[in-house]
Amino acid sequence: MTTNTNDTRTILVTSATGKTGRRVAELLAARGATVRAGSRSGATRFDWEDVTSWAPALKGADSAYVNYYPDLAAPGAADAMRTFGELAVANGVRRLTLLSGRGEPDAVRAEEALRASGAELTVVRAAFFAQNFTEGPMAEGVAAGTIAFPAGGTAEPFIDAADLAEVIVETLTRDGHAGLVHEVTGPRLVTFAEVAAEVSRLSGRQVAYVPMSEGEYASLLQEFGLPAPDAQWLSALFAMLLDGHNASVTDGVKRVLGREPRDFTAFAAEAWGRSAVAEA
Template sequence: MKDILILGGTGKTGRRIVQRLHSAGLPVRTASRSSGFDLGDPDTWASAFDGVTAAYLVEPDLRAGVDRQARFPRLVTEAVGAGVRRLVLLSAHDVGKAGDDHPLKAAEQAVRDSGAAWTILRPTWFSQNFSEAFFLPGILHGTLALPTGDGRTPFVDAEDIAAVAASALTEERHDGQEYQLTGPRAISFGEAADLIGRATGRTIRHLDVDPDSYVERRVAEGVPRDVALLLTDLLVSVRDGGSAALSDGVERALSRPPRPFEEYVAEAAAAGSFSSAPAS
């Protein structure tokens, strides 16, 4: 077997996939901005795909510009032309229901039309967003202020996403599959805050906020307005009940149920992940 390439190999899912493949004794390498790979610069692509037969793709970033997003089909074409024979794409939950202008819709189609074996992963909100991403500042300050109301969503553990991806990169049985990935039950952000508070011995509350106020706060923090609007729409979808559905993707892919949110919280609390901001 030639190399397996993990784009975004230092990210929440990428580094976990790398760990799993390393543990299995498989040849794996990573490509990220820190290693000189840039979706916006085609000159960096050839060296990344040289000698690779399977690749995990995580672009286009929804925060990226239109030009960069439009390069993704070209990236897929060049990957297959370089000898990549299996592609696993990290997409987003319910992209299949999105409009044609959604950037990940074009990314999914490029993978399907590539001529390579492919698998598409569509996870819902990551559990690790509370300990490794944009919900952590609220956890650290004791108030998770989000426009989500009492809406519920089945947070999925990044460990489960990584397990599905690692299997899809190495096993033919996943070829042509689209996996909607969720946790085993839908919970509210208030319940998530309570579970983290009990595990850490701290008082953490969820505060429902007005969507427009949330957009302005994020813009004031330096987030581009279009990105703030996109994130707010996703959070309001939770409030409106649009993100509560459970899916069987993890069980179909791994023949086991997904990890519950409580298990993630216990492990993250024991590791001190709710105590400080992640290293940059």
């Protein structure tokens, strides 16, 4: 991977407080770029639910990292991408990198809507994040000793969010990626049961994987306060993503960064091994 420590671009990072957004922002800043960290309450206000916040955040930027919330496969995402792309081009933003989901037909429609804007678009389709087990709602279950998910015995090539962020930064700061789709995964397939076993081994406390049906998982999400339509949509999305069609690895990280992606075991050792040492 080549490194530029004197990048003079101004880059908008949407959803800049999320798993990938904050990592992308940090890496860009380390390269010398002027980062606009877009969020609902930050200095650069950006809210995917408030279209009036988009143009002010885009104005004067050279490029943007597009991380749509709640998901690129969500209802209304394609319309949002079409509008965002038009505003980006109108405000002089030349280059866009879009985070997309691997194996999501609805996300592809949103990709196409953004591509139609005419901006230089790079799409990065990512596997399930390893950090989902340590950051966000699923982390609470892991801490309580249970990984409940509608994945059955399907294996997933979990990608480290740090690797993903590096790929995104390369596409934003290096030429040659416009028009490309990079599909990125970790180096091997891991089942959710294997994740639970790894966490148990490293942390010194028992963590169990509890496979659930799509309906059971939707009910669980509602118990945690998610409205029924959102819970049903999200549960259906996860069940579709983990039906086996994504159970393969790619060389996307190596093609962009020139190195192999981080293995899940290395991520797990850092995430849970240290806490085990601290608790001993």
